[in-house]
Amino acid sequence: MTITTAPAGVSLRGVGRAFGDHVVLRDIDLEIAPGEVTALLGASGCGKSTLLRMIGGLDLATSGSVRVDGHDVTGIDPRCAVVFQEPRLLPWRTLAGNVALGLPRDLPRNRRDAESRQWLAEVELHGFAGHRPRQVSGGMAQRTALARALARRPGVLLLDEPFAALDALTRLRMQDLVEDVQRRSGTTVVLVTHDVDEALKLADRVVLLGGAPTGVSVVLDVPGDRPRDHHQPELAALRSELLAGLGVPRRTPLERETHAR
Template identity: 65%
Template sequence: MSTTLAPPRTSSAAGVRLRGVGRTFGARSAARGDGHVVLRDVDLDVAPGEIVAVLGPSGCGKSTLLRAVAGLDAPSRGEVLVDGAPVRGIEPRAAVAFQEPRLLPWRSLAGNVALGLPRGTSRAAGRERVAELLGLVGLADFAGHRPRSVSGGMAQRVALARALARRPGVLVLDEPFAALDALTRLKMQDLLLDVLAAAPTTVLLVTHDVEEALHLADRVVVLGAPDDGRGPGAGVRTTVRVPGQRPRDRGDARLAALRADLLAQLGVPRA
């Protein structure tokens, strides 16, 4: 995968703060306290430009947490702030890329990227921005292709370009590479780091892949039910800083102990 990167520009990265965030589904009222508690008392600070990976068992609220940051879902309690301002509804400073590319099949790749442009973007500025982004993800020669004529990895690159189209302060990635084959997934991880070097932003990444978290993230947050007797719902169980600077050597011996510890926290017994 060959990518020609633009020179780094001034970062628009935004800080994220979660304070006492909880989410309950199916509650008849806040006062009753019934319903299914997914998240409870989540406190987290993400610095501008930081990449934070979120790990945890299935059903612990990882995606729910990301949706709260992006304004796609409102917490039942607590507050989410982006650059110090509370998130109220769809967050204009955040962009989301999901596990599926979710491209419109009747639009070209360029047309799909253009969907992410801010409202009011002129036609000329939009064409320039789309061309820049397609070049950034190595797809400049495929601008006119339809989604059905490109691979899954290429489609996911288009989804990433679309998410970056309006220069978001926060990029929210919900298992964006999980559906790809192993080799393509590794290439996409490296591409993401290249893209972020050229277009810096803050990243919150949900993944089930410990290796991916250690390769991409500055910090790893593990969600899980705290052993504190406070009832159901996941909170922040552990936060660890990943040693070394991005991009990291996947074979770095310093990561071995951390990898084993994270796997143990996720219920994988030590060998």
């Protein structure tokens, strides 16, 4: 099955978000080209999820402008689809029923089930259409959530730490799956993560968020074509730089000795 989506660009200009007097994000400027995969990297609680939610229209900026495909985002945006950290499936619906939530509203009834099944196959879940969410593993539930997002044929796929709650092996498989799906669909992806390796593996560009209130600290282009392996030697320097930016400086053997003493 071919995934036909028209990738959309995202443009953030001077975006800020305050909760009352508490300013969380300030002066975020970012241009994301159609079809680009961008990772928003930052420490826990820095506001990276808030930024993602503002692109999807789940939250509104208190200053600046958020535009998707050249149009201001003023509410829930039909061009975006979100995958959250938790699968958030409706437990009373089958997996196919959950995917159907993402299908276009005008799709005729008799085609909805078949379409849902096709999207499930897209995330390697053929044969599980009739299962209930509580009957499948966490990884399968999260894949269903991804299928639900894909069914929306989004111009921008928003991933809010979608692998954070998965075990290490499942996480690696999910990353490969997202990478495959992105390559076939060409959709724009914004990925929120605090995992440097994940960002280096999946993204074309890594945006490091930091400071208080949070702003863009560094924007780095990741060299090499995808799919890539985060153990590639040319990524080692980037990795150290990003980790240092997150407040985890590389420790030398000497330092380790000092700590031991």
